Amino acid sequence: MAEEPAKKSLRDRAYEExxxxxxxxxxxxxxxxxxxxxxxxxxxxxxxxxxxxxxxxREGLVVIVPRQxxxxxxxxxxxxxDLFDVRESLEVLAxxxxxxxxxxxxxxxxxxxxx
Numbered sequence: 641m642a643e644e645p646a647k648k649s650l651r652d653r654a655y656e657e658x659x660x661x662x663x664x665x666x667x668x669x670x671x672x673x674x675x676x677x678x679x680x681x682x683x684x685x686x687x688x689x690x691x692x693x694x695x696x697x698r699e700g701l702v703v704i705v706p707r708q709x710x711x712x713x714x715x716x717x718x719x720x721x722d723l724f725d726v727r728e729s730l731e732v733l734a735x736x737x738x739x740x741x742x743x744x745x746x747x748x749x750x751x752x753x754x755x
Contacts, residue, residue, distance in 0.1 A: 650684045654692035657682060662701050662712055673702065673710040 648656075658678070661667045673693065679686045693710045696702035704710045742750050 650688035651691040651695075654678075654682050654684055654689050655695050658692060658696060659699075659701060662696070667712045669712050669714040671712045673712065675709065 658667070658673075667673070675686050675689055675693075679689045682689065693702055693704060697704050697710070701713055702710050703713050738750060739747070
């Protein structure tokens with residue numbers, strides 16, 4: 641008999657949904673997160689929602705402001721700089737791997753694309 645997979649807690653479900661929305665920019669940087677509205681939308685109580693928001697705050701995706709609530713963390717200049725550094729590194733890696741794995745007959749076409 642196959643073992644039933646463990647069900648995710650309401651907190652974990654809320655955390656994953658909100659994290660995905662933030663990463664996909666469906667929730668904009670600086671956008672206020674209204675607990676009452678999110679709890680209704682996610683069909684959960686406010687306690688697991690608050691726990692999920694605290695988890696997101698620890699990851700730096702949400703800022704919780706006392707007596708005002710939570711907002712999606714805005715991008716800083718350092719964040720943008722870091723993203724460009726990562727992207728630059730990934731592009732160099734991708735080009736190197738493409739060159740290493742390309743068939744000799746494809747080297748000229750690959751060189752043209754990289755130029």
